[in-house]
Amino acid sequence: MTELLETIIPLDRFYREHHSLLKLCWRIRQGQEKGIDIVRIRSYIEYMWASSLSLHFEIEERYVFPILGNENELVQRALSEHRWIQKLILSQKDYSFKTLNRIEERLERHIRFEEKNLFPEFQKLVSDEQCELLESFYNDGDEGQQWDDQFWL
Numbered sequence: 001m002t003e004l005l006e007t008i009i010p011l012d013r014f015y016r017e018h019h020s021l022l023k024l025c026w027r028i029r030q031g032q033e034k035g036i037d038i039v040r041i042r043s044y045i046e047y048m049w050a051s052s053l054s055l056h057f058e059i060e061e062r063y064v065f066p067i068l069g070n071e072n073e074l075v076q077r078a079l080s081e082h083r084w085i086q087k088l089i090l091s092q093k094d095y096s097f098k099t100l101n102r103i104e105e106r107l108e109r110h111i112r113f114e115e116k117n118l119f120p121e122f123q124k125l126v127s128d129e130q131c132e133l134l135e136s137f138y139n140d141g142d143e144g145q146q147w148d149d150q151f152w153l
Contacts, residue, residue, distance in 0.1 A: 028104040030152035042095045057082045074118045081110040
Protein backbone atom coordinates (compact mmCIF):
# COMPACT_ATOMS: atom_id res chain seq x y z
CA MET A 1 0.00 0.00 0.00
CA THR A 2 2.78 2.46 0.88
CA GLU A 3 4.52 1.76 -2.43
CA LEU A 4 1.30 2.52 -4.31
CA LEU A 5 0.83 5.80 -2.42
CA GLU A 6 4.41 6.85 -3.12
CA THR A 7 3.80 6.30 -6.82
CA ILE A 8 0.49 8.16 -6.91
CA ILE A 9 1.31 11.15 -4.70
CA PRO A 10 3.97 12.67 -7.00
CA LEU A 11 1.53 12.31 -9.88
CA ASP A 12 -0.74 14.64 -7.98
CA ARG A 13 1.32 17.40 -9.58
CA PHE A 14 0.04 16.37 -13.01
CA TYR A 15 -3.50 16.72 -11.78
CA ARG A 16 -2.78 20.11 -10.18
CA GLU A 17 -1.28 21.30 -13.47
CA HIS A 18 -4.32 20.00 -15.29
CA HIS A 19 -6.58 21.76 -12.79
CA SER A 20 -4.76 25.02 -13.52
CA LEU A 21 -5.22 24.44 -17.26
CA LEU A 22 -8.91 23.67 -16.76
CA LYS A 23 -9.12 27.05 -15.02
CA LEU A 24 -7.70 28.56 -18.20
CA CYS A 25 -10.57 26.97 -20.13
CA TRP A 26 -13.09 28.25 -17.61
CA ARG A 27 -11.57 31.74 -17.76
CA ILE A 28 -11.83 31.78 -21.55
CA ARG A 29 -15.52 30.85 -21.27
CA GLN A 30 -16.09 33.48 -18.58
CA GLY A 31 -14.42 36.13 -20.70
CA GLN A 32 -16.63 35.29 -23.65
CA GLU A 33 -19.78 35.25 -21.54
CA LYS A 34 -18.88 38.68 -20.15
CA GLY A 35 -18.17 40.05 -23.63
CA ILE A 36 -14.52 40.76 -22.82
CA ASP A 37 -12.42 42.09 -25.69
CA ILE A 38 -10.78 39.18 -27.55
CA VAL A 39 -7.38 40.88 -27.35
CA ARG A 40 -7.45 40.70 -23.54
CA ILE A 41 -8.35 37.01 -23.56
CA ARG A 42 -5.77 36.27 -26.25
CA SER A 43 -3.06 38.02 -24.22
CA TYR A 44 -3.88 35.80 -21.27
CA ILE A 45 -3.86 32.65 -23.40
CA GLU A 46 -0.46 33.60 -24.84
CA TYR A 47 0.84 34.31 -21.33
CA MET A 48 -0.38 30.90 -20.14
CA TRP A 49 1.21 29.25 -23.18
CA ALA A 50 4.58 30.87 -22.47
CA SER A 51 4.53 30.46 -18.70
CA SER A 52 2.88 27.09 -18.23
CA LEU A 53 1.22 25.17 -21.06
CA SER A 54 4.20 24.85 -23.41
CA LEU A 55 6.38 23.60 -20.54
CA HIS A 56 3.65 21.19 -19.47
CA PHE A 57 3.51 19.75 -22.99
CA GLU A 58 7.31 19.55 -23.16
CA ILE A 59 7.56 17.64 -19.89
CA GLU A 60 4.89 15.19 -20.98
CA GLU A 61 6.53 14.66 -24.36
CA ARG A 62 10.06 14.36 -23.02
CA TYR A 63 9.50 12.36 -19.83
CA VAL A 64 5.97 10.92 -19.59
CA PHE A 65 5.15 9.67 -23.06
CA PRO A 66 8.41 7.71 -23.57
CA ILE A 67 7.52 5.60 -20.51
CA LEU A 68 4.47 4.37 -22.42
CA GLY A 69 6.39 4.25 -25.69
CA ASN A 70 6.12 6.78 -28.46
CA GLU A 71 4.34 4.24 -30.66
CA ASN A 72 1.57 3.82 -28.09
CA GLU A 73 -1.84 4.75 -29.53
CA LEU A 74 -2.67 6.95 -26.53
CA VAL A 75 0.66 8.75 -26.82
CA GLN A 76 0.14 9.29 -30.55
CA ARG A 77 -3.25 10.84 -29.87
CA ALA A 78 -1.86 13.07 -27.10
CA LEU A 79 1.00 14.26 -29.34
CA SER A 80 -1.44 15.05 -32.13
CA GLU A 81 -3.62 17.03 -29.73
CA HIS A 82 -0.60 18.92 -28.41
CA ARG A 83 0.22 20.01 -31.97
CA TRP A 84 -3.37 21.08 -32.66
CA ILE A 85 -3.57 23.14 -29.47
CA GLN A 86 -0.18 24.74 -30.12
CA LYS A 87 -1.21 25.59 -33.66
CA LEU A 88 -4.49 27.10 -32.51
CA ILE A 89 -2.72 29.29 -29.96
CA LEU A 90 0.30 30.38 -31.97
CA SER A 91 -0.49 30.33 -35.67
CA GLN A 92 -3.20 32.95 -35.97
CA LYS A 93 -2.55 36.69 -35.93
CA ASP A 94 -6.09 37.56 -34.89
CA TYR A 95 -8.34 35.40 -32.77
CA SER A 96 -12.05 35.23 -33.31
CA PHE A 97 -14.62 34.00 -30.82
CA LYS A 98 -14.62 30.78 -32.84
CA THR A 99 -10.86 30.44 -32.25
CA LEU A 100 -11.34 31.01 -28.52
CA ASN A 101 -14.02 28.31 -28.49
CA ARG A 102 -11.76 25.87 -30.32
CA ILE A 103 -8.84 26.47 -27.96
CA GLU A 104 -11.02 26.08 -24.90
CA GLU A 105 -12.84 23.00 -26.17
CA ARG A 106 -9.75 21.19 -27.48
CA LEU A 107 -7.70 21.90 -24.38
CA GLU A 108 -10.43 20.73 -22.02
CA ARG A 109 -11.10 17.61 -24.10
CA HIS A 110 -7.36 16.88 -24.19
CA ILE A 111 -6.97 17.19 -20.42
CA ARG A 112 -9.95 14.91 -19.81
CA PHE A 113 -8.51 12.36 -22.25
CA GLU A 114 -5.14 12.33 -20.52
CA GLU A 115 -6.65 11.98 -17.07
CA LYS A 116 -9.14 9.28 -18.04
CA ASN A 117 -7.09 7.26 -20.51
CA LEU A 118 -3.40 8.10 -20.67
CA PHE A 119 -2.41 8.69 -17.04
CA PRO A 120 -3.93 5.45 -15.71
CA GLU A 121 -1.73 3.55 -18.19
CA PHE A 122 1.26 5.68 -17.25
CA GLN A 123 0.72 4.97 -13.54
CA LYS A 124 0.98 1.23 -14.19
CA LEU A 125 4.49 1.58 -15.64
CA VAL A 126 6.18 4.52 -13.90
CA SER A 127 8.87 3.82 -11.29
CA ASP A 128 9.37 5.68 -8.01
CA GLU A 129 12.56 7.24 -9.39
CA GLN A 130 10.76 8.48 -12.48
CA CYS A 131 7.99 9.94 -10.30
CA GLU A 132 10.53 11.82 -8.20
CA LEU A 133 12.14 13.24 -11.31
CA LEU A 134 8.80 14.31 -12.74
CA GLU A 135 7.74 15.88 -9.46
CA SER A 136 10.74 18.19 -9.57
CA PHE A 137 9.58 19.73 -12.86
CA TYR A 138 6.22 21.04 -11.73
CA ASN A 139 5.42 24.18 -9.78
CA ASP A 140 2.65 24.49 -7.24
CA GLY A 141 1.37 27.92 -8.16
CA ASP A 142 -1.59 28.99 -10.19
CA GLU A 143 0.02 30.91 -13.01
CA GLY A 144 -3.20 32.81 -13.64
CA GLN A 145 -3.02 34.48 -10.25
CA GLN A 146 0.08 36.35 -11.43
CA TRP A 147 -1.82 37.87 -14.34
CA ASP A 148 -2.93 41.44 -13.58
CA ASP A 149 -5.94 41.59 -15.91
CA GLN A 150 -8.30 39.14 -14.25
CA PHE A 151 -11.06 39.65 -16.81
CA TRP A 152 -12.89 36.51 -15.68
CA LEU A 153 -13.93 38.02 -12.33
